Amino acid sequence: MTGGVPRRRGRPARTEAETGPGARERILEAAREEFAERGYDKTSVRGIAKAAGVDPALVHHYFGTKDEVFAAAIEVSFEPALVVPAILGEGKDGVGERLARYFVGVWENPVSRAPLLAILRSALTHEAAAKVLRGFVLRRMLERIAADLDVPDPKFRAELAASHMIGIAILRYVVQVEPLATVDPEEIIEMVAPTLQRYLTEA
Amino acid sequence: MTGGVPRRRGRPARTEAETGPGARERILEAAREEFAERGYDKTSVRGIAKAAGVDPALVHHYFGTKDEVFAAAIEVSFEPALVVPAILGEGKDGVGERLARYFVGVWENPVSRAPLLAILRSALTHEAAAKVLRGFVLRRMLERIAADLDVPDPKFRAELAASHMIGIAILRYVVQVEPLATVDPEEIIEMVAPTLQRYLTEA
Incomplete structure (x- = not known):
């Protein structure tokens, strides 16, 4: 699976390549690709480990269950821990545009x-998969956004903003309805920014 | 399939129950249920015909292909031909709220x-299925909305409005993220109406 080295059953012997500093990143990268190509249902910890060239036990060691790898793989794409506080931290002015531009x-x-x-x-x-998205991803991400908002029902507001960006992504990339599918991204940002601004800042 | 009446091959003999005035509606109702239960992929014209108690040829006669039954079944849910002109026909004032309330x-x-x-x-x-949604449904529906709008890029505006309502539906009913999943529908309408109003009426 990871080369010609013979394996014994039981606790896996780990080579330096398998446990080295790049292993965690390789697993995440492999997880992203596996989930993207196969979908949630057909992706396995074993398959991710194989694609990353590591033992499945190492995937469990770093991330836990398949759901937790899934959540971590999503977080890598969004980087909400880094990006969201930066977007909101610059203050109310233009937060709608910054968030639209980020999404x-x-x-x-x-x-x-x-x-x-x-x-x-x-x-x-x-x-x-819906449960993972609901629990790990949206809750963490939306709670981060909501925590910095000074509006009534901040979580509801953050969800309204997220719903709009999700709906646009579906119509633009999946259903590919025209002209939304081919319009310049700047035109989307220009139209959506005031909507997000209102949801996130106006009482 | 439709009872004990013997069938010959070739052009099907039609009973009065099969071709009577209720047959079209029964087929549409059956199509809605089949698509809802089985999804697009696993639904067949034959299965719809069986559920409606009619010959598959009658489904083809009324609607054409599976894709066209699919489109007709969606139109029954939305009734855009009746509802959209009524919503837009009342004028600019409150059009955002009326459309939000309708969705x-x-x-x-x-x-x-x-x-x-x-x-x-x-x-x-x-x-x-994406092609059907893109072609038959969204195009017809959004073009109807866009035709009555006095804004730049009316189709783009109609798509932005639709994207928001689709995104809310996904987060509320499928992903079921809280509080959006359980909030009073009136609160959604209240927040979304000004967004739709701006997209559909402001230059």
Whole structure:
């Protein structure tokens, strides 16, 4: 699986390549690709480990269950822990535009778009994936956004903003309805920014 | 399939029950249920005919291909031909609220919600269904809306409005993220109406 080295059953022997500093990143990269290509349902920890060239036990060691690898793979695409506080931290003025630009940037980049579409597809067709999206991803991300908002029902507001960006991504990239499918991203940002601004800042 | 009456091959003999005035409606109702339960991929004209108690040839006679039955089944849920001109015909004032109320009403009714979610799921996972949604449904519906709008890029504006309502439906009913999943529909309408109003009426 990872070369010609014979394996014994039981606790896996780990080579330096398998456990070295790049292993975690390789696993995440492999997870993104596996989820994007196969969807949530058909992706396994074993398959991710194989693609990353590591033992499945190492995937469990770093991330835990398949659901947790899934959540981590999504977080890599969005980087909400880094990006969201930065966007909101600059203050109310222009926060709608900054957030619209961030989302559109994530979607426009094919590398981050593929796993995100896979997640959305999976969430719409498998309750287990919907649960991950609901629990790990949206809750963490939306709570981060909501925590910095000075509006009534901040979580509801953050969800309204997210719903709009998700709906645009579906019509633009999946259903591919024209002209939305081919319009310049700047036109989307220009129209959507005031909507997000209102949801996130106006009482 | 439709009872004990013996059938000959070739052009099917039609009983009065099969071709009577209720047959078209029974087929549409059966199509909605089949698409909702089985998804686009696993639904067949034969299965719809069986559920409606008619000959498959009658389904073809009334609607054409499976894709066209699919489109007709969606139109029954939305009734855009009746509703959209009525909503827009009342003038600019309050058009955002009327449209938000109409969409939320369609989604809140479990009878119309089930086939619509099935359509969305299918469109996200099968290119054939996405093509139907793009071609028959969104184009017809959005062009109807756009035709009555006095804004730049009316189709783009109509798509932005639709994307928001689709995204809300996904987060509320499929991903079921809180508080959006359980919030009073009136709160959604109140927040979304000004967004739709701006997209559909402001230059």
